[in-house]
Amino acid sequence: MTVTFDLVKTNLTPYLGALGHVVILDESAQQYLHVHPAHQEEAIFxxxxxxxxxxxxxxxxxxxxxxxxxxxxxxxxxxx
Incomplete structure (x- = not known):
């Protein structure tokens, strides 16, 4: 699955070493995923x-x- 965020890139700066972070938790709180952007220049995960x-x-x-x-x-x- 690919998730893209359409953000105004003005003053968008790295946070904790990456352009963004995505955290995913399943409905039973048993699976946890932490995803960084596929490319440092775009908010595509x-x-x-x-x-x-x-x-x-x-x-x-x-x-x-x-x-x-x-x-x-x-x-x-x-x-x-």
Whole structure:
């Protein structure tokens, strides 16, 4: 799965050594993923989900000196 964030890149600076961070937690809080951007210049993240289900995702970026967090939920469906 590829996740892309359409951010205004003005004053976007590395945070903890990367342009951004994505943390993913499954609905039972048993699987935890920490993903960095595929490329340092763009907020594009790639990962694989082993199981279908609901996942909570938090993305963090540092912009204008402040860390911004974007939480959301996705449902991953199994292959048919």
């Amino acid at each position: 790639e990962t694989q989900f082993e199981q279908p289900g609901l996942y909570k995702i938090w993305a963090e970026f540092k912009q204008n000196g402040k860390v911004r967090a974007f939480p959301f939920v996705v449902q991953i469906k199994g292959e048919k």
